Amino acid sequence: MSVFQILNLLWEGIGVSLKIFFLTLLFSLPLGLLIAFGRMAKNKIVSAIFGIYISIMRGTPLMLQLFVIYYLPYFAFKIPLSTFGANYRLTAVILAFVLNYAAYFAEIYRSGISSMPVGQYEAARVLGMDRKQTFFIVILPQVVRRILPPVTNEVITLVKDTSLAFAIGQIEMFTKAKQIAAAEVSMLPYIVAGVLYYIFNFAVAWVMGCLEKKFGKYAIK
Amino acid sequence: MKTPILEVVGIKKSYGKKQVLGGISFSMNQGEVLSIIGSSGGGKTTLLRSLNFLEVPDEGRITVDGETVFDASWVKKQSKFRAKPEHQLQFGLVFQSFNLFPHFSVKKNLTLAAEIQVKKDSGKNQENLSARMECISKKADDLLARINLSDKADEYPSNLSGGQQQRVAIARALMLNPKILCFDEPTSALDPELTDEVLRVIKDLRDEGMTMIIVTHEMAFAKSVSDKVLFIANGLIAEEGAPEEVFERPQSEALKRFLKRDFED
Numbered sequence: 001m002s003v004f005q006i007l008n009l010l011w012e013g014i015g016v017s018l019k020i021f022f023l024t025l026l027f028s029l030p031l032g033l034l035i036a037f038g039r040m041a042k043n044k045i046v047s048a049i050f051g052i053y054i055s056i057m058r059g060t061p062l063m064l065q066l067f068v069i070y071y072l073p074y075f076a077f078k079i080p081l082s083t084f085g086a087n088y089r090l091t092a093v094i095l096a097f098v099l100n101y102a103a104y105f106a107e108i109y110r111s112g113i114s115s116m117p118v119g120q121y122e123a124a125r126v127l128g129m130d131r132k133q134t135f136f137i138v139i140l141p142q143v144v145r146r147i148l149p150p151v152t153n154e155v156i157t158l159v160k161d162t163s164l165a166f167a168i169g170q171i172e173m174f175t176k177a178k179q180i181a182a183a184e185v186s187m188l189p190y191i192v193a194g195v196l197y198y199i200f201n202f203a204v205a206w207v208m209g210c211l212e213k214k215f216g217k218y219a220i221k
Numbered sequence: 222m223k224t225p226i227l228e229v230v231g232i233k234k235s236y237g238k239k240q241v242l243g244g245i246s247f248s249m250n251q252g253e254v255l256s257i258i259g260s261s262g263g264g265k266t267t268l269l270r271s272l273n274f275l276e277v278p279d280e281g282r283i284t285v286d287g288e289t290v291f292d293a294s295w296v297k298k299q300s301k302f303r304a305k306p307e308h309q310l311q312f313g314l315v316f317q318s319f320n321l322f323p324h325f326s327v328k329k330n331l332t333l334a335a336e337i338q339v340k341k342d343s344g345k346n347q348e349n350l351s352a353r354m355e356c357i358s359k360k361a362d363d364l365l366a367r368i369n370l371s372d373k374a375d376e377y378p379s380n381l382s383g384g385q386q387q388r389v390a391i392a393r394a395l396m397l398n399p400k401i402l403c404f405d406e407p408t409s410a411l412d413p414e415l416t417d418e419v420l421r422v423i424k425d426l427r428d429e430g431m432t433m434i435i436v437t438h439e440m441a442f443a444k445s446v447s448d449k450v451l452f453i454a455n456g457l458i459a460e461e462g463a464p465e466e467v468f469e470r471p472q473s474e475a476l477k478r479f480l481k482r483d484f485e486d
Contacts, residue, residue: 042300123320126273127334127397128310137333141324218323218377 001184006177006192013176014196016090017162020172024097024158031098032105039110050106057103062096063167069096070168093165097158104154112147113139145215152208156201173197224287226251226432227401232271232281234264234456241267242278243456249449252430256443256464259453260479265436268453269405272434273314274304285311285400313399317406319386321378321393328374331361331393357396364392368422384415388422395426402426404435408442420446440480444468452476 038050057065070092073079081088116139124134163174177193180186225248234242241264249255257265270276272283274291277299283291290308321330335357343350365371368388370381378386387407394402404423408416420442426433427446437443443450443464450467452460454475460467471477 117320119316119318119320120322122275122314123316123322124334125275126309126312126314127393128306129334129337130306133337137337138322145324215324218379 001180001186001188003188003192006180006189009180010173010176010189010192010196013171013173016165016170016172017174019090020093020097020162020165021159023094024101025155027094027098028101028105031102033109035102035106036109036113039106040113054103054106057100058107062100062161063164065100066093066096066164066168069099089168089170090165092168093170097161101154101158105151108147108150108154109143111150112143115146116142141215145212148208148212148215152205155204155208159201159204160197223250225249225284226253226286227272227434228282228284229272230282230284232268232278232283234267234271234276234278241456242271245281245453245456245458247451247458247461249432249434252432253448254427254432254446255434255449255451256447257434257436257451257453258438258440258443258479259451259459263453264456265453266405269314269403269434269436272401273312273403274302274309275314277302310397311400313394313397313402315387315390315394315402315404315407317409319378319383319390319410321386321390323378326375326377327370327381327389328358328361328365330378330389331364331396332357334393335360335396360396361392364395367425368392382415383411384418387411387419391419391422391426401432401434404433404437406436406438408437408439440468452479454479 035050035054038046039054041047041050070089071081073084074081084091120138120142121134124138129137162172165172166175166178173193173196177189180189228248230246232242232245233240243264245264245268247255257268259265267276271278271281277296278291278293280293281291282289282293285308290304290311296302321327322333325333336354339350339353339357343353362371362374365374368391370385370388370392373381373385373389378389381389387410391402391407407423408419411419416439420439423433423435424446435443435446445464447464450462450464451458452467452471452473452475460471460473460476467476468480471480
């Protein structure tokens, strides 16, 4: 079997992997910011609740979280999973990924926000800006610049984590590669899949590098 | 009698059990320059920050131009208290560590706050908006020319020397037309050879009639620039008066000791 034939068979799986990747980022990046606000809330109870959430999400395997979310309707409410239609599997995968990654992003946001010198808030305040203006105009752009390197790490991990979807039977690129490898008794599909993951992460690193340059025209003091 | 531009009455502030300000009262007239001197930890910076609403006093009242802008009885919860924007903007503050916005160009640092205000005010009136934005830009250019930094308008603050950054910070505060401009040790973070350029800007402002309050360790400068000097020790005004009196005929032992130590440094 040639590389082209393998690519052709992998195609469908690549689409699913990309979907998991982009939708996870789309929802987990803003959700992470909200969770970070919750974690940093002055109210101790609110802060503790978000602290526990982050702790559980980071402290248990993503694969386990996938199982829990996928099977929850059945085991908790006895609803047969078939009632949710054909896309349920993929929805469950994305939901689990979003909830998990938002917890990691929340901690990155929190570290970035708390690293901001208090003088920036005070300068904005004496210039008459309100809290919202201060955060979105003065603080957040500087935070983004500071957290881009750790966010890049998470995004690269996410590319590889998409392969975990096979655990609940969602066919994506890696599952597909495994099927072809088994049918053809060949290592080649794995190698092709590996190269694809690598190329994709290379692109991710490049894009993030460009963002760092764009946001980093000024030096951080 | 003329209304004083600023009247401060009985400002007290404690952090836990430690009292930082023990009841400060003073007033000043339009166009006057007031210097606040004293040892570190004596409360001078806390006083200045209280005037700018960055600290919320436990007791006391602040009146600007006859209008009360702060009264401790208004405060329900200190951490939640925010001055009304129009009261906040009666004062301008220049920080010891400049606190320019590093992600904006020098010019944007000047125009940002004014632009935000104008955008908020004008609402749907777009035509008016562009004219007012142009006005802000023009004003920023004028101020940059005045501090001799026109050529740095598009630079980021990190490409400027400390003295240049502090001059930009002064221009940024002036953009909003404060009635009273406050300086919190404006030269303490600067190398000695850079302090002069900043002090010169402050002197020029005095000559133009700007009302200013300056917390400083530069005794020679305080002596030459001020109309009045407050010596603060242990949260109280220990001595006050014209600079010649305070510096040449100190009455209290505390001030004598403070001045002696300073000149021996």
